[in-house]
Amino acid sequence: xxKSPEFPIILLGASVSTVAVLAVVLALSAPDAVETLDMAxxxxxETAAPAAAVEAPPEPVQAEPAPAExxxxxxxxxxxxxxxxxxxxxxxxxxxxxxxxxAILAAAAPLGLGRPALPDEIDAWDVAVLPDGTGLPExxxxxxxxxxxxxxxxxxxxxxxxEGLDSWPVLxxxxxxxxxxxxxxxxxxxxxxxxxxxxxxxxSMPFGGAQTLTADDTYAITAFLLYSNGIVEDDFxxxxxxxxxxxxxxxxxxxxxxxxxxxxxxxxxEPCMENCRSAAPEVTKRAVDINxxxxxxxxxxxxxxxxxxxxxxxxxxVTAAEAPADTAEATPAEPxxxxxxxxxxxxxxxxxxxxxxxxxxxxxxxxxxxKNTVGPALNGIVNATMGQVDGFKYSAPMAEMGAAGGIWDDxxxxxxxxxxxxxxxxxxxxxxxxxxxxxxxxxxxYLSTFGP
Numbered sequence: 001x002x003k004s005p006e007f008p009i010i011l012l013g014a015s016v017s018t019v020a021v022l023a024v025v026l027a028l029s030a031p032d033a034v035e036t037l038d039m040a041x042x043x044x045x046e047t048a049a050p051a052a053a054v055e056a057p058p059e060p061v062q063a064e065p066a067p068a069e070x071x072x073x074x075x076x077x078x079x080x081x082x083x084x085x086x087x088x089x090x091x092x093x094x095x096x097x098x099x100x101x102x103a104i105l106a107a108a109a110p111l112g113l114g115r116p117a118l119p120d121e122i123d124a125w126d127v128a129v130l131p132d133g134t135g136l137p138e139x140x141x142x143x144x145x146x147x148x149x150x151x152x153x154x155x156x157x158x159x160x161x162x163e164g165l166d167s168w169p170v171l172x173x174x175x176x177x178x179x180x181x182x183x184x185x186x187x188x189x190x191x192x193x194x195x196x197x198x199x200x201x202x203x204s205m206p207f208g209g210a211q212t213l214t215a216d217d218t219y220a221i222t223a224f225l226l227y228s229n230g231i232v233e234d235d236f237x238x239x240x241x242x243x244x245x246x247x248x249x250x251x252x253x254x255x256x257x258x259x260x261x262x263x264x265x266x267x268x269x270e271p272c273m274e275n276c277r278s279a280a281p282e283v284t285k286r287a288v289d290i291n292x293x294x295x296x297x298x299x300x301x302x303x304x305x306x307x308x309x310x311x312x313x314x315x316x317x318v319t320a321a322e323a324p325a326d327t328a329e330a331t332p333a334e335p336x337x338x339x340x341x342x343x344x345x346x347x348x349x350x351x352x353x354x355x356x357x358x359x360x361x362x363x364x365x366x367x368x369x370x371k372n373t374v375g376p377a378l379n380g381i382v383n384a385t386m387g388q389v390d391g392f393k394y395s396a397p398m399a400e401m402g403a404a405g406g407i408w409d410d411x412x413x414x415x416x417x418x419x420x421x422x423x424x425x426x427x428x429x430x431x432x433x434x435x436x437x438x439x440x441x442x443x444x445x446y447l448s449t450f451g452p
Contacts, residue, residue, distance in 0.1 A: 127211075129199040133244045136198070140239035141220025143227040149217050150224050153206040161431055162186075162228045163362030163374065172228035173363060173374030175249065184373065188229025192254050194246045198222050228374070230393055234426055346445070353446025356439050360431075366450045375429065380452030382444065384408050397426040413444050 129135040141149075151160060157168040164170030174184030183189075187197055202218040204210050213221070223238040226246065232238075238246075294302040357366075363374035370377040376389035387394045387402025394402070401424065406412065416423040417440045419433045434440050 127199075127203055129195045129202070131193040131195045133195070133240070136195075136240045136243055137215040138240050139215035139219050140237055141216050141218070141223050142237040143220075143223045143232065143234050146220035146222070146224025146227075149213075149220050153209075153213065153217075154221065157207060159362065161363070161374075161429070162225060170362065171225055175230075175373065176371065177373070178250070178253070186229065187225050188231060188249055190250055190253075192248055192251045194222065194226075194243065194248055197225060198243075230374075234395070349442050349445045350449060352439075353442035353444070356434065356443050357446055359434070360443070363429075363431075366447070378447055379450045381408055381450075382413070382448045384452070386412075395424070395427050397424050410444060413447075414440050417443060 127135070150158075150162070154162075157165060158171050159165045162171035163173070169186075170184065171187050174186040174189030177184045177189060191197065198218055201221055202211070202213065202215070205213065219238045219240075223232065223236055226232045226238070227234055227236065229249075231246065231249070296302050360375075360378075364376065364378050365371055365373060366378050370379055372389065372392045376392035376394075381389075384407070385402050386406035386408055387398045387400075408416075412423075414437070417434045420427055420429045420431055434443065
């Protein structure tokens, strides 16, 4: 606490200033209370004046005589009475003031800041594209251009051929998987409208550089994604004129959410809470006595998610080294014929092929239960006829090579894996290829372990 003789006067002056400021603020927000607040301020001012008069004389006496100071302490006693009455007065007026204040704010004149947006400025922000084509800008883009634009702007997250990298989503494939326990939701398998693809790419992509793509770039990327999902051919050109002619595979897979009318009423009725059971409940079995967790045919708990690649290790013939000792001794001549079916039974080479096949696994599946996705399942592909996997829609050039008797022998597989587009002109497969011969040898060895 300051020992300055002016301190009580300074503190009193600050209190008066604070009351005045609060009166102004409340007056602005509640005009009906202005008169009352002014009266309160006047009361405070009247109270403050005598207090100041009482406090002022002690200046010459403050130096020494304590009795004089204590004698004047009772003098300010009248101060609490007016001050106590002042806040009580505004209370009734403050409550009804809220409504007039809101009305005044609502009817307030514009602040005079800014200006109306120009039509061109509104158009620059209004980039939404609707399913019927409303909002599409003029432009066009072909699949080949889209391949390059996608590689430059999107492949770092979504992969060279839209297969998805790390935690970034896959954009192609997944056909026929929506009813699986682990569906693959992509543009081709799930999205019902092409406008969503264009709108999202044009509005939000590429990541970190939103709205840097031109309309033609966006058309080209959209065309490439259509091609990657097998919806158009590789020579397709997407324009604002033919945009609405494209029908997405899952266009009929959505319907209006009518649960508010069809289901909610059934759950909003008053529940029955009495006379629900005529007899007393009885325990018939206990969890320890029954199998409380149903199982799938494979013996796993029901509903267990399947692995993406059902078989992660090759099925290689058992060699003498792997067989039990007594079996190896009983049939010493078996290892040689067992090694021949695999073609290259080198476990190290097969393991290397399994690792290299991860570059292909986003589009091609192998093993038990393998299904067609972006590309065909590859069980039994070695030495099989080209373009003949059931249920897969091949590009025209690949189908023609198969019809002509093309075989996926060692030489053909090497040529295709090295340069898919060079080996099959017009293939939908946009993979750049495996450039190392030893990597191709390993993948072929790995694929040879999967029969039809």
